[in-house]
Amino acid sequence: MDKYGLIGFPLGHSFSRNFFNEKFENEGIKAKYINFEIPQIEDLPEILASNPELKGLNVTIPYKQKVMAYLDELSPEAKAIGAVNVIRVSHKGKDVVLKGFNSDVIGFTRSIEPMLEPAHKKALILGTGGASKAIEYGLKTLGLETLFVSRTKKENTITYEEVTPEIIKEYNVIVNCTPLGMYPKADTCPDIPYEAMDGHTILYDLIYNPDETLFLTKGAKYGATTKNGLEMLLLQAFASWEFWNDTDNM
CATH class of the missing domain: 3.40.50.720 (NAD(P)-binding Rossmann-like Domain)
Known part of the structure; x- marks a missing residue:
């Protein structure tokens, strides 16, 4: 089953989790959206390693800038703004490729x-x-x-x-x-x-x-x-x- 999720700290009420899990259920999409509350951005590689089914992440406070150091590519908007709140996770062979976007x-x-x-x-x-x-x-x-x-x-x-x-x-x-x-x-x-x-x-x-x-x-x-x-x-x-x-x- 594909996974999507949100990284940030702290994570209280999550609009994204409710929105996407409802979408998946309504549209018959075999996927799950999870909140990953990580106390430090250095925990991101562990999240990726332990969730190989991850296809995408949203990013919230306080990691919109800090996460950029972990990404392989940036969209032009994300580069110009200096902040990322969406990451696409794709796999090329054994490599995990992360591309950052800004949906704001x-x-x-x-x-x-x-x-x-x-x-x-x-x-x-x-x-x-x-x-x-x-x-x-x-x-x-x-x-x-x-x-x-x-x-x-x-x-x-x-x-x-x-x-x-x-x-x-x-x-x-x-x-x-x-x-x-x-x-x-x-x-x-x-x-x-x-x-x-x-x-x-x-x-x-x-x-x-x-x-x-x-x-x-x-x-x-x-x-x-x-x-x-x-x-x-x-x-x-x-x-x-x-x-x-x-x-x-x-």
């Missing part, structure tokens, strides 16, 4: 693209952590200019204090890549001038719990179009399956 890009771009109109040329990315690089890469592939917002001043980055109503008008696609507003701290949100938003503003939140964060609620009050991260999560899962089974790109 494909999940995000497929989710936000239908919302974009000609007036959307510039985007603000709130936060500079984990997923923000993939979001930047995705927005650029869709033809948008990007600017990061952070608590501290860095290159191609402004601080929250510098986000004026004029900037909100100019950068009318705003993506929240921070944990602000995530359950259980649902009463928090990024500190930006929501009152400058209007019907041309798109607010996209990577958070999907709660369904509507305070960030989205405040923007919607002024006419912004909003979307949470649930569809992106589903599209990432679809993309993982594509990467694992794409024989054209072996």
Whole structure:
């Protein structure tokens, strides 16, 4: 029986495990998805050695960067972003070949693209952590200019204090890549001038719990179009399956 799985630490509730095991059951696929909670990335070779039926892995915190040292190949997106969250495991003779991909890009771009109109040329990315690089890469592939917002001043980055109503008008696609507003701290949100938003503003939140964060609620009050991260999560899962089974790109 083929195996797929998730590596990370710690692993609590796993969307991926539930999603894929349900998919396998519904579609009559003889496969199983397992959570591999490994306290250190050095445990990866042991997982591979003791599970020869493994065909693919998802990678979560804190190993999206660290796992790259163990891979034989990287997709162009994964190389540009510097993070991997999907690994295809294939066998060539006695050798195990690992190729890394980044499904954040494909999940995000497929989710936000239908919302974009000609007036959307510039985007603000709130936060500079984990997923923000993939979001930047995705927005650029869709033809948008990007600017990061952070608590501290860095290159191609402004601080929250510098986000004026004029900037909100100019950068009318705003993506929240921070944990602000995530359950259980649902009463928090990024500190930006929501009152400058209007019907041309798109607010996209990577958070999907709660369904509507305070960030989205405040923007919607002024006419912004909003979307949470649930569809992106589903599209990432679809993309993982594509990467694992794409024989054209072996």
